[in-house]
Amino acid sequence: TRVGVLISGTGTNLQALIDQAKRPSSSAQIVVVISNRPGVQGLKRASLAGIQTRVVDHKLYGSRAEFDSTINTVLEEFGVELVCLAGFMRILTGTFVKKWTGKLLNIHPSLLPSFKGVNAQKQALQAGVRVAGCTVHFVAEEVDAGAIIVQEAVPVLVGDTEDSLCDRIREAEHRAFPTALELVASGTVRLGNDGHIEWRSPL
Numbered sequence: 149t150r151v152g153v154l155i156s157g158t159g160t161n162l163q164a165l166i167d168q169a170k171r172p173s174s175s176a177q178i179v180v181v182i183s184n185r186p187g188v189q190g191l192k193r194a195s196l197a198g199i200q201t202r203v204v205d206h207k208l209y210g211s212r213a214e215f216d217s218t219i220n221t222v223l224e225e226f227g228v229e230l231v232c233l234a235g236f237m238r239i240l241t242g243t244f245v246k247k248w249t250g251k252l253l254n255i256h257p258s259l260l261p262s263f264k265g266v267n268a269q270k271q272a273l274q275a276g277v278r279v280a281g282c283t284v285h286f287v288a289e290e291v292d293a294g295a296i297i298v299q300e301a302v303p304v305l306v307g308d309t310e311d312s313l314c315d316r317i318r319e320a321e322h323r324a325f326p327t328a329l330e331l332v333a334s335g336t337v338r339l340g341n342d343g344h345i346e347w348r349s350p351l
């Protein structure tokens with residue numbers, strides 16, 4: 149399965165996906181990495197891995213629709229069949245999400261539906277939860293509300309700071325996202341027409 153990865157920054161999740169796609173058993177082949185910001189470390193990670201990169205700078209577009217349309221064109225140019233949002237921080241328009249429904253995955257640093265939106269880790273700390281984690285989900289128009297594919301829980305430890313919790317969640321992300329990518333890329337898991345996850349039964 150030809151995969152496109154959208155990033156906005158460091159790309160530690162991208163790196164985890166790259167490492168997974170390298171494995172001979174992988175069903176996924178990352179064919180392009182697109183960043184909405186120039187010069188970010190994620191672009192260097194892609195180049196080092198021999199993956200083509202493109203920058204689609206959202207500041208250069210008059211509307212979200214034009215920005216999303218350009219991203220769509222790049223994805224089609226590379227024959228992408230599955231898109232991963234890996235630290236991608238722009239909200240996507242309904243038109244784009246509809247086009248890629250069931251083929252658009254995102255990693256969120258909380259156990260959805262708890263703590264949607266930005267700074268989810270901080271929300272968890274402030275809520276005083278003892279268990280946190282991350283979620284890989286299909287992207288729906290409503291932000292952080294799509295069908296859940298994989299989750300991994302981590303403990304919140306006494307004395308945790310936002311940074312220590314972020315680090316622990318990020319390690320979980322680097323396991324959860326590659327696992328979810330393989331499940332969808334291999335056809336084991338798909339998004340049903342009713343908007344729920346469908347697991348392919350053996351035989």
Ligand SMILES: Nc1nc2ccc(CNc3ccc(C(=O)NCCCC(=O)O)cc3)cc2c(=O)[nH]1
Binds near residue numbers: 236239240242290
């Ligand atoms: N329609 C749709 N699109 C998304 C785009 C990115 C992400 C990644 N997670 C994200 C979740 C939240 C945000 C956010 O609220 N950022 C501040 C506003 C930035 C902006 O103005 O664009 C960004 C990414 C998830 C979604 C999603 O669930 N649905």
Ligand SMILES: N[C@@H]1O[C@H](COP(=O)(O)O)[C@@H](O)[C@H]1O
Binds near residue numbers: 156161234255
């Ligand atoms: N989606 C969120 O973006 C952050 C940065 O990810 P990365 O750029 O290091 O992959 C991570 O915390 C991830 O949960």
